[in-house]
Amino acid sequence: MIQSFTRRPVLGLVLAGFAALLIGAAPSAQAPIVLAAASLQESLTAAADAWAKAGHPRPVISFAASSTLARQVEAGAPGDLFASADEDWMDALAAKALLATGTRADLVGNRLVVVEPGGRHSAIPAGGVRLARILSAGPLAMADPDSVPAGKYGKTALEKLGAWTAVAPKVARAENVRAALALVERGAAPFGIVYLTDAKASSKVRVAGVFPPTSHPPILYPIARLARSTNPEAEGFRRFLLSPRGRAIFARFGFTAPGRQR
Structure with missing residues (x-):
């Protein structure tokens, strides 16, 4: 979860x-x-x-x-x-x-996390329909899931948790994980998937959820x-x-x- x-x-x-x-x-x-x-x-x-x-x-x-x-x-x-x-x-x-x-x-x-703009306090569910509904409500910032590691890990995790099909059309693809983080920092995306270390490097976002290690290959x-x-x-x-x-x-x-x- x-x-x-x-x-x-x-x-x-x-x-x-x-x-x-x-x-x-x-x-x-x-x-x-x-x-x-x-x-x-x-x-x-x-x-x-x-x-x-x-x-x-x-x-x-x-x-x-x-x-x-x-x-x-x-x-x-x-x-x-x-x-x-x-x-x-x-x-x-x-x-x-x-x-x-x-x-x-x-x-x-590293670890994989969901971040949101600082000041918000979303509760990220364990997976499935509720997770898909929350993350697909607006743009989801991710590094390109077809080629960039952070995006590939994120896609795999969402697939494992049963949310990728609903979320995929709303993904805002970034050229790298820091570009995805920047979208959340600017408020251009309500959520983003980044590494835990990226989240720690920014004072403008908070970690809303941590993906279980079993949902993706070891980072x-x-x-x-x-x-x-x-x-x-x-x-x-x-x-x-x-x-x-x-x-x-x-x-x-x-x-x-x-x-x-x-």
């Missing part, structure tokens, strides 16, 4: 954006480039700051939907590390031999070094993120540490 809880971009433009990113990264030519899921924004930024304070070049981080980033890697965009919000997009790169052998590991875990964020990376700092930063100190940073932002290596 859902528990109450209080408290295809155009390739040319994508590559041009990366060129601008690299220009902005000068003069530190050794700074590794990290392609990371949008939901890692605050935590990975904090980790990059900690790494820089230890005397390393500060990593340059590009945040976007995992699907967008994986397609960029496939298209040849520059990058050293990839942190995905699900295993599917990492699997897709592995299948094309785009990951450095032996560097893939599960970085963190795991794998990280790997890209096969074409030659930056010596990349592997060091990857290992730092997986270290106890790195995991403590993610835990501070509400992530869990699965600790499973492969």
